[in-house]
Amino acid sequence: MNILIIGTGYVGATTAMVFAESGWQVTGLDIDAGKIERLRQGRLHFHEPGLEELIAKHVRSGRLLFTTDKKTAIAEHDVIYICVGTPSRPDGNADLRYIQQAAEDIGFFMNGYKLVVTKSTVPVGTQEQIKSWIEAAQQQPYRFDVASNPEFLREGKAVEDALRPDRIVIGTDSARATEQLQLLYKSFHCPWIITKPRTAELIKYASNAFLATKISYMNELARLCDELEVNVNEVADGMGLDPRIGPSFLQAGLGYGGSCFPKDVSELVMTARKHEVHLRILDQVMDVNRMQFAYLLDKARTRLGELKDKNIAVLGLAFKPDTDDIREAPALRMIRELLLEQARVRLFDPVAKLPAHPFYETVAVCASAEEALLNADAVILCTEWTAFGQLNWENAKPLLGQPNFFDGRNMMDAQRMRGMGYYYQGIGTDH
Template identity: 50%
Template sequence: MKILIVGTGYVGTTTALVFCEKGHQVTGLDLDQEKIEKLQSGQLHFFEPGLPDLLKEHLQAGNLSFTTNSSAAIKQNDIIFICVGTPQGKDGNADLRYVKNVAEEIGKNLNAYKVIVDKSTVPVGTAGKVRDWIQQNKKKGVPFDVVSNPEFLREGSALRDALHPDRIVIGYSGAKSREMMRELYKDFRCPVVETTPKTAEMIKYAANSFLALKISFINELARLCDRLELEIDDISRGIGLDRRIGEAFLKAGIGYGGSCFPKDVNALLKTAESHHQSLSIMEAAVTVNKTQPEYFIRELETALGGLQDKTVAVLGLAFKPDTDDIRESPGLNVIHQLIKAGAKVKAHDPAVKSGSDAIFEQLATVAQCVTDSDAVILCTGWQQYEAIDWKEVRKRVRSPFIFDGKNVLNPDQIRQAGFNYYAIGKR
């Protein structure tokens, strides 16, 4: 099939490469000329393991190309995936301006029947809006269908998730679109949920919100474990082995972040509010997540006897390992609170190299970061931090305090290196 991917960000580029792997002819469309030129030359503009090699492979094979010519790209392809951003607006709702722009452009250039697939994360009812926006701009008599096909990719493991998904969710709007989407996904070996566009849109929000809920649940429980002097990791394992619960997303820490969970939970809450329905459990989950870094900082402040003029080394800026994404990063939240409390901050991250935040002007190597620090804080669970020679670090720090914001370090190893070890819900 000839497939057009509109939007060459994280989701769009991954989706394009996966369909190339399945033997389709794929075009990536974006209005950002610089981004398109980089991709066309084989350079990925974000950090994601596995994608750079695949990008070069399919460019060389000739089944992948990139363009900024929207008119030609829309006319020449049979299935059009909308993979543009839906950032959170000032009112908490998802901002659909980019989706609308794409839909209107599709309408203006619709020359034959096409399936329009909304892969962007959007509120319930957006497929209907996309249909209306296309309808308002297209020529009379040219048919099309709009399908909702949400993505369930995890940054850091996007390629594996896309090639071997847990499930594929497709919300159809017509028999012909059902036939084409079944043909498109025929080589994927996983359950396929066929439903309506509205239900597909809700499944995406419900999935992300439930995972965020699990994180906030274990984080709040970890606070209680601190008071009861219990080990939250033992409790996480004890309940996670129950197949009805599962072990994933039960690691206590400083909270969830990234481009999806915060935005999607808030969008679901706004949807509920607009329909006069309370989602009190999700509201509580948001509150826990917002206050978790504050709880962590209070523990740090108590241990150090205050933060004024203390030097703190922060290891990790990305919201999770194996990505350079700092959107809604709990680590940045921690840094801002440290600075507000009067501390001096030095930071390191293996993948994050730049950003608008002032802290990026002070990025250091791990050795530079920990030297003469009064405390070391782990804010991202990169494997290379777990492998650090902590005895060597002990020689460099001013004071022997380590605060594990991701509960991934080995407490015994840290203490044997001469540190005082602190974590959330761990003794």
Template identity: 50%
Template structure:
């Protein structure tokens, strides 16, 4: 099949290489000339394990190309995926500007019947509007069929999730669109859910809402564990072995971040409130998540005292390991509050480089974690990169000023660190 993906972000680019790998003829379109120039040269502009290698392979096989030429891209392809961003507005609603622009672009240039697949996360009811936006934008009267095909890719594991999904959801009022998209994914061995566009949109939001709920639930349990001197890891393990619950997303820590959960929860709550069906549980989930950085910093201040003039080492800038994405990363509010407390902040991350505005604020970065930790009064772990577990903590003990570790991801061995005479605190992990 000849497929176009409009928008070459994490999702669009990953799906482009995966669909090309499945044997389809794929074009990636974006208005960002720098992104496209980089991809045309075979250079992935973001960090995502495995995608670079597959990108190289598909470019070499001539099954994948990238362009900024919207007219040619729309004319030459039959199935058009919309994979643009839907950031949150100040009121929590999704900003559909990029979705509308993509729809209008399709309407302006389409020359024959097209199947349009919305893969961006959009509020319930949006996919049905896309058809109207397309038809209103151009004079060509050739019909279009629209469908919703939500993505369930985890950054840091996007390639594996795209190749081996738990399920593929397709929502459309068109039998032709449902069947065509099913055929497009015929190589995938997983359950297929066929529903309406609104059903597919709701599945996406409800799925992320439930996963976020598991995270905030175990984080509240962790706070109670701290009070009662219970190891939350034992609690998570005991809960997770129940097949009705499962172990995933029951790891206590600093909460969720990234480009999906925070945005999607805000948009889901906005939709619910607009329809006068407030989701009180999900609202509390969001509140708990916002509180997590403060909860860890309270631990730091209780142990270290005033942070003014103290050297604080922050390990991890990405919102999760194996990605360079810092959107909604908990490291950001933690660093900001440390600066407000007049601490001296030095940071490390294996793949993320600090933006200039943080350097201007006085934050220091070093590519050597030992140099970041040297002479520190407190070590705060924000991202559970495996590199931090592999550090020589005996060496660390000799170079710190104050042996205090605050593990926001509960990734280190508390007993071993206690034997090395560290003050160690996790979240719900005494």
């Protein structure tokens, strides 16, 4: 089987890579000619460790092709994966315009049976909408199936997650679709869930919402730890040894961000409201996450007083290390508030770029961490890049105007930093 991937962003490029690595012939389709040209050269348009090398490998072998030609691509492939974006609308609902466009293109250009597989994260019931969009666009009544096959990729770890998944979820009512998808994934050895499309769609949202809940729970607990003079990291270590809880996503900090958790939690809440169900826990999860950055900023105000005209070094912009994704990044919330309070902000991130917007024009974007630290009254660490942990902080101390360090990711060793003469505060770890 030849596989077509519609959409060559983070999910699409990773999906194309994993099927090519599994031995299938794959074509990536996108309307963005610039992206396609870069991919044809084996180059990615975003940062994801290890992915570009595998893309380039399969471009060279001829197993992985890229095109902007919708008509030919859809006609020549029997298995079509939809991997386009589903961003949040202002009201919190998922924007399905790109899903609808892909479905209509498939319907219009199809020339025989197609298996259409939704890899994008979509609201429960979208598989049924895709069917209707395809049918409405068809020029002739060709048969087709629509299945759900959600992705469970961690940004920064996408290659590992794609090649060694912890589960494969297939949602379909068609025996033919099930058989084809089992063949596509025949080389993978992990648990399978074969279920109804709506169940598969909900598994994705429920998974991300639960992980977001763990993060916000630990962030609230960290505030209590500060009051009780208890180290939240030690609490997390003790909790994580319980196999019913596990150690993942128990790290207190500035909160979650990125392309998945914020929009997926919001969409799940909105889906529930449409059915007159109030997911109160998830409402609180979003509220805690929205304001978590302010907790650390309050600590900085207590130490520095008024932030106006203070020199603040912000280390890290991406919502997590090993990615350039700044969507819903806590660092952006931090920078916005600092600018509103008329602080002077100097920023460094090894990969991520500050948005080109007039609001950020006063931010000094630096070429190194050391440059960002020059004359700083305080350092606020927002992303736990390995390079920040490896920096010689003893040598860096003379660069600062005042050695104040606010660790939004609890990355540094508090005793060691204080031993070097820093005023150090983390989140729930200052004891």
